[in-house]
Amino acid sequence: MKKIFPLLIAIILVSSCGQSYQEKQRISKQDRARLDSIDKASLKVGVMPTLDCLPLYIAKEERLFDTLGVSVHLKYFKSQMDCDTALINERVEGSVTDLFRAERLRKRGVLLNYPIATNAYWxxxxxxxxxxxxxxxxxxxxxxxxxxxxxxxxxxxxxxxxxxxxxxxxxxxxxxxxxxxxxxxxxxxxxxxxxxxxxxxxxxxxxxxxxxxxxDMQFGVFAFRSNSLKDVKRQKQLKLFVKAYNMACDSINKNGVKHYGYLVKKYCGIDDKTVNALPKLHFAYASSPRRKDLKFAENRY
Known part of the structure; x- marks a missing residue:
């Protein structure tokens, strides 16, 4: 009996641990499902480590999206090709890009809108x-x-x-x-x-x-999938997204790019020396690209 009792205790402990693990797995699956649901309902936008995305980094960090009541998830990519893949596979509703890549996607059947022309230059x-x-x-x-x-x-x-x-x-x-x-x-x-x-x-x-x-060439844009914007909820999200973007542009133009150097370092991976050397830049409100710039890309593909 003395030998059996410790064995029973061990069995109970192992059983208890097993149940605890299964419970944790069940809760973890529930959490993942909840997070996936939240992400699916959010407006997802692809961004890159470039300065044309700074208004979005500010809108996220300064909680402008939250203030306006719109859920926006920024998806970080290091190359334009990865952004394009996310657009094609409908993992994002919109992404930073340039008119040439965007027009090529349109020719391949990916319908896009350009609500924001950026100040990017090369x-x-x-x-x-x-x-x-x-x-x-x-x-x-x-x-x-x-x-x-x-x-x-x-x-x-x-x-x-x-x-x-x-x-x-x-x-x-x-x-x-x-x-x-x-x-x-x-x-x-x-x-x-x-x-x-x-x-x-x-x-x-x-x-x-x-x-x-x-x-006088301006080819930077944020492109959004036209099909995703047919949904009334998405249209409302985009409207608030643009409003937050414009608010962030106001902040940059008032305070200067260097004021947000900590965000440029965080999201673009550069050092203080580079931040201090950044030129003065003006960020315009969201508007469609100019016809002359769009024509360059249309004629290219």
């Missing part, structure tokens, strides 16, 4: 060690870009403007952070960068060969 920056100070010196060199994107279009525009004798090699590098690192590590000769990556590249004295602002 600079062609060369590796200072390669001693490239003019676009014509890019012949027989490597330029990093993303296929079917604004960087692809701008690379063609730059090359065609000088008609080089030898080929310029386009190297697809989708991750914007990896692309910048390749320039800083002298693994790539040149590339188009937007902010804040362009500022960091300039800090290391890499020459700027071309700037889209000099050509």
């Amino acid at each position: 600079q062609l920056i060369s590796n200072r060690k390669a001693r490239i100070t003019e676009i014509k010196q890019l012949e027989d060199k490597m330029v990093a870009m993303t296929r079917y994107s604004v960087t692809d279009f701008l690379t063609s525009l730059a090359i065609d403007s000088v008609k080089p004798k030898y080929e310029v090699y386009r190297i697809q590098v989708n991750d914007v952070g990896v692309r910048l690192d390749m320039l800083l590590n002298k693994e790539m000769d040149a590339m188009f960068l937007t902010e804040p990556q362009a500022t960091k590249a300039r800090l290391y004295q890499n020459p700027v060969l071309m700037d889209t602002r000099d050509r």
Whole structure:
């Protein structure tokens, strides 16, 4: 009997632990289902580690979405191709993108609306060690870009403007952070960068060969799936989303980009030195892209 009693205690303990584990698993499944339901009902928007997304980072961190009573979930991606995949697979209702990638998706049957044109601009920056100070010196060199994107279009525009004798090699590098690192590590000769990556590249004295602002080109947008906006609830969410976006733009224009340097560091992965060197930027209220910019992308694809 003395031997049986400890055995019974052990069996009871094991049984109890098993029930506890199963209970935890059941609760965990319930929590996951609840979170999935909340995420499904929320307006999901793809963002990247770029400065054109700053109004959304502010709206999230300053609880502007919560104040307006709209549930918005920001989905963080490091490349435009990942954003596109999320749009195609309907994992997000909208995403930051450029008109060239967006128009290509539309030609492939993904219906999109462009409620917000961003202030994004791109600079062609060369590796200072390669001693490239003019676009014509890019012949027989490597330029990093993303296929079917604004960087692809701008690379063609730059090359065609000088008609080089030898080929310029386009190297697809989708991750914007990896692309910048390749320039800083002298693994790539040149590339188009937007902010804040362009500022960091300039800090290391890499020459700027071309700037889209000099050509009055504005290709950055937030694109939303048209089908998802047929729902009345989604339409209301988007309206409040845009209102929060505009409120964040007001805050940036009043306080300056550097005032939100902690968010630029958090979401864009840059250091204090780069934040302090960021140019003064104006963030306009949400509006559709200009017809002239849209036409560039429509004619491309």
